[in-house]
Amino acid sequence: MNKLGETWRRVRMLVRRDEFARELEEEMRLHRELKEKELIGDGIDASKARYAASRKFGNAMYLRERSAEAWGWSWLDDFVQDVRFGLRMLRTNPGFTIASVLTLALGIGANTAIFSVVNAVLLRPLPYDDPAKLVRADEYWPRINDEVVPGPDYVNWKLNNNDFEALGAYDSGDQINLTSAGQPERIESVLVTANFLRVLGVQPSLGRDFLPEEAQPGAKLVAILSDGFWRRKFGAEPQILGKGIALNGQSYTVIGVLPGVFRFPDRRTNPEILLAFQLPAKVDWTARSVSLTRVIGRLKPDVRITQANVELATLSKRTEADIPASFRHMRDGMQVRTTGLHEKLVGDIRPTLLILLVAVAIVLLIGSLNVANLQLARASSRQKELAVRAAIGAGRTRLLRQLLTEGAVMAALGGLGALLIAAGGVRLLRNYAPASFQPTGHIELDKWALLFTFSITCLSGLLFGAVPALRASSPDVNTDLKEGRVAPWRGYGQSKLRAALVTCELTLAVVLLVASGLLIRSLVLLSNVDPGFDATNLLTVSTALPESKYAQPVQRTAFFDRVLQEVVRLPGVRSAALTSSLPLTNYARGAAVSVEGRPDPPSNARPLVPMQHVSQAYFATLRVPLREGRVFDEGDFTPRAPLVVIANRAFVQRYLPNDDPLGKRIHLGDPNSSGRTIIGVVGDVRHVSLNHEAEPEVYVPYAGPDATSTAMLAVRTDTDPRSLAAAVREAVMAVDAEQPVFAVSTMRQRIADSMSGARFNARLLGFFGFVALVLASVGVYGVIAYFVAQRTHEIGIRVALGASSRDVVGMVMRQGTVMTAAGLVWGLGGAMFATRYLASLLYGIGAGDPLTIAGAAITLGAVALAACYLPARRATRVDPMVALRYE
């Protein structure tokens, strides 16, 4: 209780400082006068009495200070004084201040911006209940190189597991046609099991979750909308609950709306609508169609992931006997992989983000070293001032405190600037981040980013205050107060330190330059890859025909035939073609293939190759070169035409290496089905992605039973393909008004999008490398200029004794070259070591690419030497008379 009162009194005093000082003064004056009277009364002479009284009283100012000290606020006074002084010092040295504050602001700001991104993408926990317990359970099937969990496997797991509180599944994302509410639209949907949202711990913000009955085959059709979709399409009306919407020609009742912050736990899809996944209740491998799902589960408390993984693997093994033969061979070598959900979603982005974080930290480090150098230079010029302070009585602690405060002030200014730069940087990153950065929530300057900024600012404040403080807080008062400039050899130790700091900067800059060079070259190599076809002026659209309307292949073929006819008639269209999947889309159905006349491998080892269903004009439209034989013609599309197939070069090289492929027959799918004759060989096309080598693949005519319901149109135009997008869409709707097209894009755009990640990395790291180069060369310049200034005396003597300009330049350059060489050597060593972490981001070159390394070294070396040369030139203009004058 007493303490409280005490604190209260102290605080009150703080507010009434001036009044307090005056009162104390008056009090003591009275005391002194009374004392004086007493002494006079004792018989001492009047004038002597006054003097005696004063002397007894002691140093009034000191007394006042000691009294004030009792209240405990003297540290505040000192602090304010130091801050004011620090600000004044910064004002009188504008060049130094601006350079330091700017460098700090840039460095800290950039780091905060990158950190915000890392936080949003990597660090923030997922927006689900207790996300640490959520896992993805996958089966990796090496034969199709994908992770899927067939429905029966999921049901098996769900019914027989002990380690999970719940297991939910969803299908791998699909798109359906929404035909009610305005223009027909293609929206992304996902089928989820009834317990899916419960597994995540998410509840609809409006309405309700699925009921288990709604997931039975034959149940009433219901749907849950995403928040964004609800707002966009239905104006956020609560009355949507209970209403029906038409999807793929069927009516679904809306039962709920998801919360706005919900994000679907899969990077490949962000659905606008959730539908109930109707899976059989028992493990059934013999059903007509087997769904391929992805599984998310919530572990029971105390169950570890490895344990759960083993259990699931055991369960999967147990059902093997029930799996039909055709499926079993595809499943060969299957592995069960259970990973934490967070890890699954962000695991592959982590290397990129960490690399960015390290790169920007390096930039900050280089900048900090520069500021430290500046501080050292200034500290040595303040020697006299500090000596004076020490002479009038400042203790070492006091001087230290003052210098630290000055450092803190500068860091604080830098920190404020950093916030501004970080805000701008975050906005930039948010707009230009590649699609692969799927953040949890917004990328923004949240409280963690601010905390981050604050801590780094404090750290740098401490550092930059400490550097000069330690050097200068014990001044040699005697020497420093002497007249004249700094004694030549006193700063020798310091200049070694400064040179060492700059060498560090050069090292770091080399590493950064090599890294950015590698990424830039990767990007260039990537953009020069030949995709195997002509990607200019190619409009691409996708469309999917619903089963309900287009159950027969004949209907589908008819639809697309008419669409192609309409499109080709449009002005500006050179040609148009159809395919089940376009190049660079990484989406293709595969078929097991066997070559007639070749020994058939045992049936569970027949290779799977992607198979495209294409229209007649496909190769001409895409300009895929024909190597042998012919392309499809009209005759191949007639109902009773002989079955034909076109292979690509990779296929021929792999499976028919020493034969003439034309005329050979291959069997696709069931080995007992009729074979197809190879009538032509075309060039390789990159189907998966630009940085993925072309694989063997085959093309069959889009006809008969091979008429797929999903297809992509490629339209070769005369001019900008985008100008024809609307016309093509209308042409499709002219054939079927309810049929939406989606993924309208140009091939060029797709290619650019596929490189967006590489481009982002190259740009960002290139920027950092450039900044590092500039900062490091500024550092070099500073040190060499200081070197020249220190040696002015010596240079003057040399010139007076007959040294030529070349000799002087040589002397300075030698100093600079040693420093640069050391930095380069260390830097190259460091680069060799560090760039191996970049390997996953590179294309076409290795992490030790000699060309890039050499380029980086030469660039930095040249710039650094140029930075040395400027002060060297100035050194030659030293007038020996002036230099020698001051001893």
Add this chain to the structure above:
Amino acid sequence: MNREELLPGTLHLLILKTLARNDQMHGYEIARSIQQFSRDVLQVEEGSLYPALQRMLIKGWVKAEWGVTAENRRARYYRLTAAGRKQFEVEKAQFERVIEAIARVIQTA
């Protein structure tokens, strides 16, 4: 006049007692009172008096008020508070304990 060093920490005790004896006093009066009662043995240095008074103000053992002296001069008068009275008892007991201990050490041959 000779000045003997005050045992450290006893200044508070002296001030407290002085104020206990008198309703209110200002700084000079306190110093005079201590000097007189100790028969000039203890002379409080002004340099220690005022800091000590500040400390006691902070701790809430005394409170201060501006008033007028007999000669019509403005002066700051200090009074003991209830907490101060309590503190006096505490410090007095402590002091007596210490003195007793020292005496025992000295007297024992």
